[in-house]
Amino acid sequence: MYRYDDFDRQLVQERTEQFREQVKRRLAGDITEEQFRPLRLMNGVYLQLHAYMLRVAIPYGTLRADQLRQLGMIARKYDKGYGHFTTRQNIQYNWPKLDEIPDALLDLANVEMHAIQTSGNCIRNTTTDQYAGAAADEIEDPRPYCELIRQWSTFHPEFTYLPRKFKIAVTGSPNDRAAVKVHDIGLRMHQNDAGETGFEVIVGGGLGRTPFVGKTVRDFIGKNDLFSYLEAILRVYNRFGRRDNKYKARIKILVHELGVEEVRRLVEEEWEQIKDGSLRVGDEEIAHYIAQFAPPAFEDLSDDDADFERHKAENRGFFNWVRSNVVAHKQPGYAIANVSLKPIGGIPGDATDTQMELVADLSEKYSFGDVRVTHEQNLVLPHVKKADLFALWTALDAAGLGTANLGYVTDIISCPGLDYCALATARSIPLSQRISERFGDLERQHDIGELKIKISGCINACGHHHVGHIGILGLDKRGKEFYQITLGGDASQDASIGKIAGAGFSEAEVVDAIESLVTKYIEIRESGERFIDTYRRVGMDPFKEVLYGDR
């Protein structure tokens, strides 16, 4: 895993000191809240409904055990004993006190973490596949490139006051688990005809009030050229992106208004002039970063483990957990274990201080001290011996972390919504809890199969509702919450934006509405079809019918 060197460390330290000074000036009344706002936002500090909120970056979703332990400690020391893992591979603390935030940032800096660029109109935390370096279907570990992007984008002098925020996601696998097509830039690793590995560059995806699936500006860019190419895209966006209306300021609007051909022409023209410059990264440097993400010291194991099979046969709970939460690893005898943060009826993505510490301990015991955070708001222990899975699950389960529901209908993405968020038009967490309870029965969930429900508490779509197989958007109608349902969204390599089914539902009706959709799907599905497959085959009408009848 990447370790800071003295340069990285110094940069974060200087930043921490700088912010401490700024907070001091604010608390002394030397600067107004208005003047303080841009400074705090650059350091991930928001002002929410009830309190300040601190958003901490987890670059490319990778944590070491000591870092996760520290996140737990921070939850206890500065918050009410929990943190919220978000769709951006970040963690948010909802209750820190302003005068203590500099100390929290120092505690983070001590484990090589920070809150830099988790807000503001700059290049945000780069996200990637949570199974990076472990997945059986991976072409290459994307994280060396993510780390290079992290450094390139951190305090980029030219791109800190962009028209709007800018999000980059990378996948090293053809099965996209990082939703790269709904980011400002999505990078999909693949091989060209010459057998070289590089990236397809997808631009202008996004959610929010005008969702778009991104478009390919370049089918293949080699690794050495990736960074100058990103710089070219950002320069075109910085110069030509709209600034007259913040709802039209994302690069997706530029791509939509100019057309992808014109954006491609501008980018290529810009790139032509900088491609041989100092951003061209040599093979040696890339190799240096690849080495930092070298696989851990796997043992040579057979892929079959008799004890593992026996435990599965003897213990129903374990069997169920393996069935949903354990994923194939590229190394024989190892597996990827998902830790669900979606207990039935719980708050999606929340973890307590002690849960974080426990997962940190377990990662040291069973997964080379490596933990991942997923954009679906779960945790992952990426490198677990099959022989250790049973012991791992037993420990997780005892701490309420053994829920066997990955990818199921109760594995819901939900934004904070009106419980915390100043922009919300409706609550989202309580709705996710009620849906989770309604579908709590495990065999029923398993029978339903993969079904991604995603809930946002307003049109900003932080909860990814546009790309939920079933998406739910909370709105406000004359002081009453109501919920609009979209169907057919998908964040994977087959990305699509969901379509609005019709009029919204009241808070009292919406869970029944979801259930009627699921029942209809069960009734009409063909063998092997997921909800999304059935929807794609039959279209909106049969589902509309159960929602609205003749209405």
Next chain:
Amino acid sequence: MAIVKNDSVIEQEWITVDAEGDLPSSDENLIVPLARFKEERDSLLGRNGGLGVQLNPGDAPEDLADDLDRLSIITVNFPAYTDGRGYSYGRVLRERMGFKGELRAIGDVLRDQILYMHRCGFDSYELNVDGETALTKVRAALKEMTVYYQPTGDGRVTAQSLRERRRAALDQKAS
């Protein structure tokens, strides 16, 4: 209002005119907006005083390609600190077009942006405060950070090249 350049407060030696209106006498130093420069180029170049151009957001610095060596100063307007187009103009002017004259940031120029401006090629800053305060701010801003990840044309050594040097030195020691 004060202008800081090369670690000192300098006098305002330029008269800036807008898109229309009369020009001052021929030997005054004059800054005109890009649009006006394009329209009245020949007569402007024929004046006796110094000539500069002001770029506003949306302008293309490329329009000055043929005339850069005739311009002593280019001012880049940041009407609000959040409008970051001027950073790109700075880099394009310096790194691509090779502009050697004074590059001045004007408008909503605040302490927390000055380091970024400097990294993008600016060498003077017009701040809306008195001279002493301006100088203090610019000095503090320019030394607030000492680690730089991105190569730009500002001559600062990046973390990456320091790493490479160190690695090379270690290799040499080892061999």
